[in-house]
Amino acid sequence: MSAAETPPQAVVLELRGIVKRFGATRALDGASLRVRRGSVHGLVGENGAGKSTLIKVLAGIHRPDAGSLLVDGRAHAHFDPRQVERLGIRFIHQERLLPAGFTVDEALFFGQERRLGPWLDRRAQRREAERLLEHWFGLRLPAGALVGELSSAEQQVLQIVRALIVKPRVLVFDEPSVALVRSEVERLLCIVRRLRDEGLAIVYISHYLQEIEALCDRVTVLRNGRDVAEVDPRATSPERIARLMVNREVGELYPKSAPAPGAPLLEVRGLGRGRAYRDIDLRVRRGEVVGLTGLVGSGAKELLKSLFGLAPPDTGEVRLDGRPLALRTPRQAVAEGIALLPEERRRQGVALDLSVQENVTLAALPRFSRFGLLSRRAERRETLGLIERLRIKSAGPQATVRQLSGGNQQKVALAKWFARRSSLYLLDEPSVGIDIGAKAEIYRLIGELAREGAGVLILSSDLPELLGLCERIHVMHRGRIAARFEAGEADSDKLLAVATGAVAQQETSVHESIPG
Amino acid sequence: MSDSYLDPRPARLSWPSRRAALRLALPALFVAILAFFALAAPGFLSLGNLSSLLLNNFVLLAMVAIGMTCAIAAGGIDLSVGTALDFSALAFVALLNAGSGLPLALGGALLAGTLVGAGNAGLIAGLRISPFLASLGSLFIGTSAQQLLSDGGQPNYLAPEARPDLAGARFFGVPLPLLAVAALAAVYGLALARGRFGRQVLALGNQPLVARYSGLAERRIAAWVFVAGAFACALAGILLAATVNAYVPMSGNAFLMNAIGAVFIGATLNRHGRANIPGTLLGVLFLNVTANGLLLIGWSFYWQQVATGALILLVLVFSFVGRRPGD
Structure with a gap:
């Protein structure tokens, strides 16, 4: 590996006090991370703790509003994707991002093709693909096989080999085991250990605390956009790590309902x-x-x-x-x-360019129409009622949903099912991606729904x-x-x-x- | 339907100030063009010219554009509007020449044109092919079928004794074609703007996934959209055949580009950038007036096409400039 000049255990990559705001929300609020050569560094946190934003900052997709990124001690205010590649930072993502219709060698060398003058050197590419797979993972795959025909684990291996071709110094695994079955996970862990022993600095993000414990030398716990602890997972129980991950403040957020189930x-x-x-x-x-x-x-x-x-x-x-x-x-x-409030609110829950009223009545149109014609008065009446009941902050029934805050968009998505009288x-x-105030109101509404049967x-x-x-x-x-x-x-x-x-x-x- | 880039849709405008300016800019441009031709083109404002503009140019394109409005409102596009028009004209002429009465000819023509839409509907809703590709297929097949049926494009004339005087007929002094387009615009406009169906189309056109997750029968809606669109084109086919007293193969394709242009011009006039019938009609008028005026000041047909294209481009540039940045 090209990291030979760096002394062992030196900090290769460091993120210092990274802040990233999206509108009013702070996805990252001063997050720091130090990754050493020849070590596996775990990164854990609840959903919404800021892990994926942090990775996107690292990948040069987001520019941080504050903080700095250091590689070998040299500070950068932000990365851009090309720079990230030059610095030798590569990513293994959870979703299989390789095109299913590519052959193994095409997938491995896509964007980094072996050339012979102006032409692709397919023969060299195939030979090298098979050699690399065999060398790193003892995997015998014909280079002409299609990516879509491979198992999840094999595709994962392909991604890793693809990243290794450019001799990276930092490898970031973003929930790599999600699509794998247990035996495949074991293999993955072995591979990661081997890469670590080769001197790479590895960032390993996972929800599975077992994997963190089995693999990582250090683990950083992220909560509310901040690193709240860095611990040695072998000396720390998974329960303690879980406790560090979970936000403790509960307070009066939840409605106190007397359950009288029917x-x-x-x-x-x-x-x-x-x-x-x-x-x-x-x-x-x-x-x-x-x-x-x-x-x-x-x-x-x-x-x-x-x-x-x-x-x-x-x-x-x-x-x-x-x-x-x-x-x-x-x-x-x-x-x-039956009503579904989808997680992907802006894609599936609300039609962003339709008005509040058009969204609210969408699932219950027959209730508002006679002979196929809509009664705007009836729609308006219902919408006004629901705006008041759900405390939707908007310029009125005709306001475009795109203009509302995330919390109010969520209330509109919920109001749609109220109008439908779902059971x-x-x-x-x-409550994902909505502020604490709107959260409390969503919880209140959930309580109301239950009380109403x-x-x-x-x-x-x-x-x-x-x-x-x-x-x-x-x-x-x-x-x-x-x-x-x-x-x-x-x-x-x-x-x-x-x-x-x-x-x-x-x-x-x-x-x-x-x-x- | 998908959010595929293959489905062009009206550029939605979300930046209030620019959008408002744009909505004023277009009518202003229209008035300016009217004024320009009134001064520069002798006879532009004459009753004869205006009524011929309405009866010969406006009516047919308006019907096709109304059909196109449905498809674009639903987030798709219908490239086979001309095919529906042609099939209807063909059936109309063939039935009349075969000696069937006017009612049968009308019914047969409407059916033949609408069948093109039903074919699209089957491809789109049944096989989940994108509207663009489905109607492109219909366009190719329809064009080839017409060439085969007509010896490579020979017109089929109506026998003199079988010619119905539809184009010249009047009710209470109003020409029948105008009445027909008014009725069509009223029904489609009402259904799209005020109807339950129109709301479903709107949701489908804006965010197909939300339509699906709200329990709408998104595929059935898409199917009806294309059937309804083809019906409007079939009506235009009858009128065209009755006007020229012939079926001229592939003549419908001439309307395709102008219809798309008119719908997009109309969409920029809407507060939310939605395809809508009144806007479409204004867009059609806009294109008709421009072409007519240029003709009167002596521009050749080809230069008219260039000018029309430039106008549409101008409007679309406007609408993209008016979009919220980063949207």
Whole structure:
């Protein structure tokens, strides 16, 4: 590696007091990170703690508002993507970013092709591709195979080799194990250790605290855009790291509701869908707020989508009010009175260039029309009522939703389902990206819904939120419900321990590898 | 429908001040052009010229552009408007020449034109092909089919005894073609601006995913949009055939570019930058007046085309300049 001139254990990369604002929100609020040569540095934090923003600053995608980036002690105010490559910093992302239609050698050398004069030297490229794969990972792959035909693990390896071709000094792994099964994760860990021994500085981002413990020499915990601790994961329990990650302030954010659950509304039995999730049993009664959590890749998100008709399950059954449902489209789900508040609010939740009124009535148009013509007066009346009830801050029913703040956009997305008089609310990360004031109001509304007899299922990675709102919390890990907690018996540490796999509660078998 | 870049859509304007200025700029430009031709082109303001402009140029393009408005409002585009028009004209002439009565000929023509839209609808909603590609396919197939059927483009004339006087007919002193376009504009305009269907189209055109996640039948809506668009074009086909007393193969394609231009001009007039029927009609008038005036001051057909193109470009540049930066 080209880092030979640097003394061992020297700090290769340092981020100092990075601040990054988006509008009024501070995604990063003075975050620092020091990565040494020949070491693996873990980076952990809850969703929204600022990990991905930090990585984007490092990749030169975002320019920080304050702070500096140091490489070998030389300070930069910001990076740009080309510079990052020149400095030898490379990234391995969780999603497979290599084009499926490329062959192995094309994918490896894309943008860094081997040339012979003005032409591509395909033969040299193929030979080198096979040699590199064999050399680094003992992997025998024909260079002519298509990327799309490879397994997730093989594609991951391809990404790593691709990064290694330019002899990097810093390698950043951004949740690399999410798409892998357990045996593949073990392989990945071996690979990372080997790279470390070769003298690379490695940043390893993961939700899985086991991996952090098994791999990292140091770990930085990020919370609210700030590095709150740097510890040695081998000397620190996963529970303590989890505690450092979780925001402790809970306060009066959550409505105090006296739960008086009614008849069963949603009953899920033995539900499964491919590799996404299996054996899911779940029940939501009227008047009940039920929580669901799990890391990326745990299957929780897929499960929620299935309940809204977006990803039909293969096995098991779903009952609503006792009637069996076979939901294949969101349209059927909406017709049954099911509402989804999607996490990708600005893409899926609200139509940004439509007015508040047009958004609010969108799922309930028949209620506002006669003979196919809309009654704007009826629409306006309903919208004004909901603006008041949900305390939507806007210039009125005709204001364009794009102009509203994130929290108010979320309220509009919710108001749409209020107008539809939905009975089952599926909320996907309902408070992500909204300020604390709007958060409290969303929570108040969730409480109101339950009191009015609706059922609410919240998928969230914000654990204090689940603990504050839910009567029961299901924790998913690698496609199964790994544990259920009643209100009062859970705390963030326990939830996170199950979600990260630090504690395998009620889980009988580990994730077996998939044949083929 | 997708958010694919293949689906051109009206540039949505979100920057209030510039947008307001733009909305004034266009009508001002229109008035300026009118004034210019009134002074420079002798006979421009004469009753004969104006009524011929309305009856011969405005009516047909307006109908096609109304059809196009539907597709663009839904976030797509319909490249086969001309094909629908031609098929309708063909059926109309063929049926009348075969001795069937006017009602049957009308019905058959409307059906033939609308079938083109139904074909698009099937491709778009059934096979999830983008509107651009689906209607491009229909355009190619439709053009080739017409060449095959007409010996490479020979016109098919209406027999003198079978000629219905539709183009010259009047009701209460108003020419029938004007009434037809008024009725079409009223129904489509109402449905798009005030109807439940129009709201669904709007949501689909703006953010297809939100439409889907709100439980709208997005594919059915898209299908109806293309059927309705083709119906408007079929009406234009009947009128064209009745005006020239013939079916002239591939004559519909001449309307395609102007129809798209008119819809985009109309969209820039809307407060939210949405495709809308009144705006489209104004856009059509804008293009008609320009072409007519240039003709009167002696510009050749080809220079008229250049001027029309430049005008559309100007309007679109306006609308992009008016967009919020970084949007």
